[in-house]
Amino acid sequence: MWVHGYKRLNRHMWLHRIIRHMLIVSATVLFGGFFGATLVRVAPGFGVDEQQLDTRLSNESVQAIRHSRDSERDIFGFYTQYLGGLFRGNLGFSHSLGRPVTQLLAERVPVTFYSVIKGLVGGWLVGLVLALSAAMLRSKTYDFACTLASGFFLCLPSAVLAILFLLIQGPVPLGIGLTVFPKIFRYARNLLVQAYALPHVLTAQSKGLSGGRILFWHVLPLATPQLVALAGASVTVALGAAIPIEVVCDSPGIGQLAWLAALGRDLPVLVVLTILVTVITVLANATADLAISALRHRPS
């Protein structure tokens, strides 16, 4: 259906798009979990437990430890069994932490969720405000200062940023925000500068339109779809930054859990975490994609 030159998506087309995205999410989740589990299974040190090196343990005890992980040796068996358990709400048992994975996730997911959300909101606010002001002011000094600040944070590993945060007793979300903000600033700044240089925007400026009107009527509508796509991608960046920051700052979230599980060679926890983060990433990207479709096909 075409309304004022724009193709308007009808209900059937929306349904089609949503189903397609759900299929992609399901395929990615299945593949992600299987890929993660396979990667771990084929790693040369799979099945080796530091407990086995304990000289106080008898041969029988060492054998018992080895046999306790027999079910994880057959990767297809493990994964099928795991998926079956998943449908029954059983996410497995953590060998290294001695607790059900569901319990661990229930405790830790909210911590990371709030840290990532707050970090994303903060990072986006700072990045977007700086990008907007740099594009609107067109001051070389201001632009240089903003680029320098964002460049500095872009060059710092998030783990080192977390160490600096320990020094000033800063909160974890701020660390995540500072990891996200330089990427937002750099991308949004380039996008807005390009939009401000377009002929129709220059014409609008020469005709004396106010800064706000130019921004909201001529610049942002052009930049919004790409900024929405960036919003989806920034979730991945924030989740990636959460691992080192939570480990260094001793924040009990899923980033720290992944690290603990990696050190403890804990396959069930690692597979669940890989799937969980994949689901969040794919859902964020799918939402951004649908939002872009809605923006591009809205009536004028």
Add this chain to the structure above:
Amino acid sequence: MKPRRQFAVGILILVFLASLMANQLAPVSYSHQFRESANAPPSHEFPLGTDDLGRDRLSRLLYGSRISLLLAPVAALIATALAALVGGTAGYLGGWWERVGMGFSDLFMSLPWLFLLLTFRAMLPLNVSPLASVIITFTLLGLLGWAAAARVVCAGARALRNSEFVLQARTHGCGDFRLLIWHVLPPLKPVLYAQFWISIPVFILSEANLGVLGLGVAEPLPSWGNLLRDLENYRAALTSPWLLAPLFLLVLVVACFQTVLPEEDLP
């Protein structure tokens, strides 16, 4: 070339040469211990002091720079080669090849690769040799970092698919493989070159993150990642600023890589 970029290239060449000549420049071997001088402050004998095992920090920094600076480009080369292969084939052949190739790259981009890297790195045998840990860490970085670049290469190859010179080569009986290698990929060199340069600082930072978490290059081999672990004792870093030398060098090198790249090529 802008003076800013010339300056950055100059610094990169300097650091690169210094790391290559670590054998000549380093006062001692990176693993040599001066047991009586553990945690020594900078002096004439030890310009950057010694660590808690009595090893010369300057020597470790020089050798560590060699590992990070030589292997990050190797990882970037692996990622770029994979991106050229998958993206180039998908873009050139089009149709189902493109759908499958790009679907695969989408799947790869959705995977939390830091989680995967952390997982795989931790699953290595307990007695893995330091050299093997270096090779595995950087190979994994290369194998996991190709997907985003493949999309860019695919778009470039798609644009060339029906260009006149490709059609002409095809009418002269040039096979698909030869066309891809000799006619489609060479014009995409600037794209591949940009992707290669973009990947290097990303891999340096990833190795640094893994190193701080204790899952990067194994001791006693030094790398920027495991040298940064000294900063975990941040109170000591406040009173002993020479501990910040690896961080300073890492930030400088990554900043130089960002400056060398033209702004339009930055992600």
